[in-house]
Amino acid sequence: MTTQHAPAIQVHGLDKSYKDLHVLRGVDFTVARGSIFALLGSNGAGKTTAVKILSTLLKADAGTARVNGFDVATQAAEVRESISLTGQFAAVDEVLSGRENLALVARLRHLENPGRIADDLLARFSLTDAAARRVATYSGGMRRRLDIAMSLIGNPPIIFLDEPTTGLDPQARIEVWQAVKELAENGTTVLLTTQYLDEAEQLADRIAILHQGRIIVNGTLDELKQLLPPAKVEYVEKQPTLEDVFLALVGADGKDGDTGQHPIPARK
Amino acid sequence: MSKHFFSDTTVLLGRSLRHITRSMDTIVTTAIMPIAMMLMFVYVFGGAIHTGSDSYVNYLLPGILLITIASGIAYTAFRLFTDMQGGIFERFQSMPIARSSVLWAHVLTSLVANLISLVVVVLVALVMGFRSGAGVTAWLSVAGILILFTLALTWIAVIPGLTAKSVDGASAFSYPLIFLPFLSSAFVPTDTMPTVLRVFAENQPVTSIVNALRNLLAEQPVGTDIWIALAWCVGILAVSYAFAMNTYRRKIS
Numbered sequence: 455m456t457t458q459h460a461p462a463i464q465v466h467g468l469d470k471s472y473k474d475l476h477v478l479r480g481v482d483f484t485v486a487r488g489s490i491f492a493l494l495g496s497n498g499a500g501k502t503t504a505v506k507i508l509s510t511l512l513k514a515d516a517g518t519a520r521v522n523g524f525d526v527a528t529q530a531a532e533v534r535e536s537i538s539l540t541g542q543f544a545a546v547d548e549v550l551s552g553r554e555n556l557a558l559v560a561r562l563r564h565l566e567n568p569g570r571i572a573d574d575l576l577a578r579f580s581l582t583d584a585a586a587r588r589v590a591t592y593s594g595g596m597r598r599r600l601d602i603a604m605s606l607i608g609n610p611p612i613i614f615l616d617e618p619t620t621g622l623d624p625q626a627r628i629e630v631w632q633a634v635k636e637l638a639e640n641g642t643t644v645l646l647t648t649q650y651l652d653e654a655e656q657l658a659d660r661i662a663i664l665h666q667g668r669i670i671v672n673g674t675l676d677e678l679k680q681l682l683p684p685a686k687v688e689y690v691e692k693q694p695t696l697e698d699v700f701l702a703l704v705g706a707d708g709k710d711g712d713t714g715q716h717p718i719p720a721r722k
Numbered sequence: 723m724s725k726h727f728f729s730d731t732t733v734l735l736g737r738s739l740r741h742i743t744r745s746m747d748t749i750v751t752t753a754i755m756p757i758a759m760m761l762m763f764v765y766v767f768g769g770a771i772h773t774g775s776d777s778y779v780n781y782l783l784p785g786i787l788l789i790t791i792a793s794g795i796a797y798t799a800f801r802l803f804t805d806m807q808g809g810i811f812e813r814f815q816s817m818p819i820a821r822s823s824v825l826w827a828h829v830l831t832s833l834v835a836n837l838i839s840l841v842v843v844v845l846v847a848l849v850m851g852f853r854s855g856a857g858v859t860a861w862l863s864v865a866g867i868l869i870l871f872t873l874a875l876t877w878i879a880v881i882p883g884l885t886a887k888s889v890d891g892a893s894a895f896s897y898p899l900i901f902l903p904f905l906s907s908a909f910v911p912t913d914t915m916p917t918v919l920r921v922f923a924e925n926q927p928v929t930s931i932v933n934a935l936r937n938l939l940a941e942q943p944v945g946t947d948i949w950i951a952l953a954w955c956v957g958i959l960a961v962s963y964a965f966a967m968n969t970y971r972r973k974i975s
Contacts, residue, residue: 510815539813
């Protein structure tokens with residue numbers, strides 16, 4: 455039902471204003487199928503607005519956007535069949551358990567066997583132990599993992615992640631990165647927005663910098679690096695970063711995101 | 723209307739009913755205020771109020787039931803507001819589901835929660851001496867009017883639920899609705915009120931609804947009150963539904 459050879463996302467001349475605030479001023483970019491595309495920008499650059507337009511939550515004032523070959527303005531229902539959105543704030547139901555959250559989304563996507571889909575995803579995202587607990591008791595990292603797991607239900611070909619690691623601790627951030635990489639390896643197209651340079655550097659095949667409502671550069675990491683004069687060689691003593699120290703102390707594999715099993719006791 | 727409207731609404735209704743059963747305190751608090759009012763009016767003021775009715779609790783109950791609904795729908799606005807604040811609302815909107823089912827699930831949940839609160843209040847009234855010899859048809863009519871009134875007020879509650887900027891704002895709209903029965907025939911007959919107030923009291927929706935409910939329960943002829951009551955309920959329902967849907971459409975487009 456889709457034009458398989460069309461790019462996953464095509465955006466042309468996108469414009470959006472809120473009253474007198476001109477948020478997007480002619481945004482153009484294209485995302486190839488199966489790639490990870492990072493929209494990098496500081497707060498207020500218009501990243502979330504762009505994602506909301508692409509996920510049919512907002513209407514653009516001008517310009518066109520096609521997602522999975524469908525026009526977001528005129529074929530919104532088809533676009534919604536093709537995407538999943540993980541918004542800036544974890545879109546999970548705090549009152550329900552993790553398993554119930556997943557089963558809810560599976561039912562809303564009209565899939566058979568919602569319970570089994572939920573169990574599979576719980577296992578894949580290391581949440582099986584917490585499956586029956588209310589999400590209100592989850593840590594930030596667990597909540598984000600559940601959030602992303604909910605977005606995978608029904609295998610939508612395109613996933614939007616709006617600032618997926620904002621507010622997460624370093625371990626949870628690495629867990630999310632791992633999940634995103636696995637997605638792309640399985641052929642899902644990922645468009646993520648971030649304000650963290652290292653996140654774009656770690657994950658993205660292509661990076662576009664959105665600044666004051668315009669894409670000012672768009673390219674691979676290497677292309678972006680070539681915009682600056684070649685690096686000059688300097689000898690600097692390699693010090694561990696604070697992140698290295700932190701992760702070495704608390705253990706980088708804390709998959710549960712909980713405390714209590716680490717070699718060095720947390721504060722008493 | 724999408725082909726999945728009914729199945730999507732059912733799934734989402736199941737979700738918000740779980741919210742209710744996991745926070746039964748909201749239903750209990752909804753019932754406590756009207757029960758306290760009923761206790762106070764029957765045992766404190768009741769002896770001094772002359773209504774021409776044998777039992778003050780029989781006289782009072784219809785008004786108390788409307789107050790129960792008016793305070794119950796504040797939670798509808800609160801639940802909708804909470805969904806809007808978290809990301810879950812946007813997740814639903816970006817999914818291929820019938821768009822209005824998100825709203826209908828909240829409305830039907832409100833109906834269920836209010837019916838539970840109403841049953842609790844009626845049970846307490848029975849303990850306090852409320853008696854009615856009304857038959858099945860009369861009780862069904864009472865239930866029908868209460869359901870219509872709940873739906874009408876619920877659709878009003880949807881509007882602040884969608885547009886409020888804060889939790890307090892989302893539920894503050896219910897205070898005037900809770901107060902309205904006091905300016906009606908719910909607690910005292912309107913005869914002794916000053917003219918201006920009496921004209922207002924006799925022509926506002928609560929009075930005709932209260933009178934219709936009271937007459938149904940007391941096995942008295944309902945006269946024109948029941949038609950005026952139904953007209954008010956359906957009228958408020960139609961207007962608030964149109965406004966709420968319009969607000970919703972602007973919110974999601």
